[in-house]
Amino acid sequence: MSGKRWIALGVALVLFITSVSINAVTTLFTTNLDEVFASLDTTEGLEESVLEPGNSSERIAVIDLTGTIQDTGEQGGLLSNVGYNHTHFMNQLNSVKEDSSIKAIVLSVNTPGGGVVESAQIHDKLVEIKEETGKTIYVSMGAQATSGGYYVAAPADKIFASKETMTGSLGVILQSVNYGKLAEQFGVEFVTVTSGEFKDMLSPTGEVKQEDIEIVESILNDSYDGFVDVIANGRGMSQERVREIADGRIYNGIQALELGLIDEYGYEEDVIAALKEDLELEGAQVINYTMTNSFGSLLSLQANKVFGGLEGQVLSEFMNRLGGPRPMYLYAG
Numbered sequence: 274m275s276g277k278r279w280i281a282l283g284v285a286l287v288l289f290i291t292s293v294s295i296n297a298v299t300t301l302f303t304t305n306l307d308e309v310f311a312s313l314d315t316t317e318g319l320e321e322s323v324l325e326p327g328n329s330s331e332r333i334a335v336i337d338l339t340g341t342i343q344d345t346g347e348q349g350g351l352l353s354n355v356g357y358n359h360t361h362f363m364n365q366l367n368s369v370k371e372d373s374s375i376k377a378i379v380l381s382v383n384t385p386g387g388g389v390v391e392s393a394q395i396h397d398k399l400v401e402i403k404e405e406t407g408k409t410i411y412v413s414m415g416a417q418a419t420s421g422g423y424y425v426a427a428p429a430d431k432i433f434a435s436k437e438t439m440t441g442s443l444g445v446i447l448q449s450v451n452y453g454k455l456a457e458q459f460g461v462e463f464v465t466v467t468s469g470e471f472k473d474m475l476s477p478t479g480e481v482k483q484e485d486i487e488i489v490e491s492i493l494n495d496s497y498d499g500f501v502d503v504i505a506n507g508r509g510m511s512q513e514r515v516r517e518i519a520d521g522r523i524y525n526g527i528q529a530l531e532l533g534l535i536d537e538y539g540y541e542e543d544v545i546a547a548l549k550e551d552l553e554l555e556g557a558q559v560i561n562y563t564m565t566n567s568f569g570s571l572l573s574l575q576a577n578k579v580f581g582g583l584e585g586q587v588l589s590e591f592m593n594r595l596g597g598p599r600p601m602y603l604y605a606g
Contacts, residue, residue: 324561332558334378339383342359342386344388366399380426380429383414396424411544412432413434419442423443426507433536434535440534449598452477501519
């Protein structure tokens with residue numbers, strides 16, 4: 274057997290082993306451990322932590338939105354709490370809406386953005402809270418509040434950021450990895466059978482055709498139009514003005530204030546103080562929510578410690594992309 278054939282066989286074997294390993298790892302990471310070990314749970318619902326003592330009948334809820342905004346499809350998977358848990362976050366918003374003692378909300382945002390569906394779901398829930406309960410929402414932007422992070426912040430009554438905050442990246446992106454030429458170089462052939470011309474569009478092994486790009490662009494344009502509407506409605510801008518500044522570039526806090534994307538400078542403690550003063554809630558208790566102490570969430574916490582910070586977000590993002598490309602309100606820099 275020639276050297277090239279041995280190389281081709283080796284590459285094919287590596288791809289096969291990689292595929293099997295990915296399936297196994299994905300199954301492990303997406304297993305709902307809370308369901309498997311449900312009998313070990315001793316608590317239900319959301320747990321509260323008091324950040325500032327005060328009047329418990331007039332409270333301010335601080336809700337943290339940290340990490341890439343993605344619904345990974347599991348609540349108890351090993352990576353579900355590395356940065357962000359969509360189910361837990363939506364539960365917090367629902368709890369805030371129903372709790373009559375909570376008079377106002379501080380949404381603390383530190384995210385590069387995420388999925389278009391998840392971002393829209395958060396945005397719509399915040400609008401629902403405002404319209405149905407009249408509760409005031411202030412946003413505190415941390416180090417980063419880009420793309421989907423700004424999308425969810427747009428309906429707030431006031432947006433605060435530091436001068437160093439990275440925001441902007443207003444737009445939609447879809448990314449796909451194609452390794453077809455690499456496989457061809459080593460003599461690996463992929464056989465794909467489809468029921469329609471575009472069934473395998475953006476396949477990681479096939480040729481990307483202009484028709485494929487045009488279809489994807491039409492989808493992204495619809496999502497972009499929705500993004501423009503959200504900013505225009507939330508910030509009281511014309512759509513023409515929004516399209517001028519929503520070209521995908523990033524802004525710091527100084528530029529964001531000049532453009533009208535934020536209202537004031539300030540850190541989280543400044544936002545809480547401003548909210549108390551503006552609503553005459555000086556004596557209000559300030560709380561936030563913590564994860565329930567379930568077996569699955571404990572394992573997720575350990576995963577967060579092991580993978581930690583940026584590494585955990587990158588690994589979580591990589592695991593999600595195994596499911597294929599999709600439109601994102603995400604800063605990919």
